[in-house]
Amino acid sequence: MDTALLTKRPSSTAAAIARPFHELRPANATSSLAAGSVRSYAKDDEIFADGQRAAYVYKVVSGAVRTSKLLIDGRRQIDAFHLPGDIFGIESDDDYRFCAEAIDNCMVVAYRRSQIESLSGTDTQLVQQFAVAMMRTLVRAQNHLLLLGRKTALEKIATFLLDLAERLPAGDTLDLPMSRTDIADHLGLTIETVSRCLAQLEKRAVIKMLAARRIVLSDKTALQRLND
């Protein structure tokens, strides 16, 4: 079972930058009951919809996922991007309060919520993992409140780049999995503003854009100065 899951690990670069795989699965044999099922999604596939019954909690194996909310007129807020190792879809009530979509081709592990709850006693490790995940989700959301409420467009971009650089393993060269639209909807901006801020940072020699989605953070100190 363990090996079956392991062999499904793709050899793509996305998987190569994933956090240590042993973190993604319970270490002890007793937790095999809670082992989730691996699922693959293509770019822009819906993983779950807002309002849908929240039957699973997910962990990203490779690729990237966005969770978002919509206003009736279509305005969108992406609350978070989820990278390999990240857990998403944790709910206290019955239904999801977000929509989750694959940003690129990606793989996730789906854990049955009912199983997790029934395991509260037996598998401390996995349950605790989800508790930690929930707390991390909260911390990120709260930091993001400050960004959305009080930072300028340029500061938002700087914070975003630094945050991604910490979460993606690659050194100072970022390979963004998401589009400008996704970035804009995450930072409360428009794609044009995102583009102009990136251009401005490049003109200031703070970053270098090898391609639209391949960005070198040449001057992290300058970014940090914009960060707060």
Next chain:
Amino acid sequence: MDTALLTKRPSSTAAAIARPFHELRPANATSSLAAGSVRSYAKDDEIFADGQRAAYVYKVVSGAVRTSKLLIDGRRQIDAFHLPGDIFGIESDDDYRFCAEAIDNCMVVAYRRSQIESLSGTDTQLVQQFAVAMMRTLVRAQNHLLLLGRKTALEKIATFLLDLAERLPAGDTLDLPMSRTDIADHLGLTIETVSRCLAQLEKRAVIKMLAARRIVLSDKTALQRLND
């Protein structure tokens, strides 16, 4: 012990609108160990500071509390207002990542964090209460992301008023405990914009302002339309 705490309950209107007091304290005798200490704060008193060692988790008994973050240049984001029954100050790491201040004269119960953690086995009720509180904090933060990132000033005010109306027990007449500055720093606006939006809602006969901090929601349907 129970009675000692109960006699400290103030007879102010603020306490009268508090959620059922039995919810504020563990029901069974075995949890007396975890019973927190009651503390009073005057308007604008600091309850804890950002970066301070997070030794306590708090529950509001009466009055109101704000938790906020600051940028170095003084820009402030209030992540949440805490009303009677609300829990704040939950941290996973050692230190607070917020500053907490009394909005008006208020009373809180402080629970030693070390005690809560050591009680994980014995007092399920209290521990679970904090787990629920953490989840509620997360839900509110995530809803607030949509507000800050994608709503207009008028929509922000509408959402804010409806949210408060649900959380404060009084019917359609709101008694705001917080200043315009606090509202602005919560909604990512300036006090002038807050003032102008309220004026506009009043001109549209959606609300009526009996005093600056006493607002009647005359047309909740119209507010709801602005809400999303």
Next chain:
DNA sequence: CGCCGACTTGAAGATCCTCAATATGGGTGG
């Protein structure tokens, strides 16, 4: 009654958005 903080209102200005045109580049088929 008067003072002072809190709030309101007005006018001018900045940031960010909207609309529109152009450029880029990854993917596909010839």
Next chain:
DNA sequence: CCACCCATATTGAGGATCTTCAAGTCGGCG
């Protein structure tokens, strides 16, 4: 392997929303 194509991204000009700065007004408390 190249050329084309279309989604994605950039760039520009003009405009809306919200902010800033500056005067008032209100009202609670001594």
